[in-house]
Amino acid sequence: MRMRRSRTSLQNVTDAKVQGRVLIYSGPMCPFCTRAKRLLDERGVSFEEVDVTVDPEQRDAMIEATGRQTIPQILIDGTPIGGFTELAELDRNGELAALVEAAKDTGAS
Numbered sequence: 001m002r003m004r005r006s007r008t009s010l011q012n013v014t015d016a017k018v019q020g021r022v023l024i025y026s027g028p029m030c031p032f033c034t035r036a037k038r039l040l041d042e043r044g045v046s047f048e049e050v051d052v053t054v055d056p057e058q059r060d061a062m063i064e065a066t067g068r069q070t071i072p073q074i075l076i077d078g079t080p081i082g083g084f085t086e087l088a089e090l091d092r093n094g095e096l097a098a099l100v101e102a103a104k105d106t107g108a109s
């Protein structure tokens, strides 16, 4: 039962929100979430935010999609890229811009 709810939730997130977009699973009082969102803002990358601390099903969906339990978790066009540490690394090596551009081609606004 628990798995079924989780799968349904992930399916909804994947279909309705993730495809072609930057999605960040986050929560309040989370310094790494704040840093990740600030970096995306600084780079002019629009993103959708899901607060997993208020929705256990979304937390399950995050874990299923990423295999990780910490927040933030960031997905670009449905592909998990990791947390703030990985986001910052992608930014440093120039890959973030390319990933965001590629996501725009598949529907991100």
Ligand SMILES: N[C@@H](CCC(=O)N[C@@H](CS)C(=O)NCC(=O)O)C(=O)O
Pocket: 029, 030, 031, 032, 033, 069, 070, 071, 072, 082, 083, 084, 085, 086
């Ligand atoms: N290296 C990770 C660290 C993420 C992290 O430690 N997040 C904290 C909240 S700011 C967390 O989820 N703590 C709960 C836990 O470690 O289970 C990143 O860069 O995103």
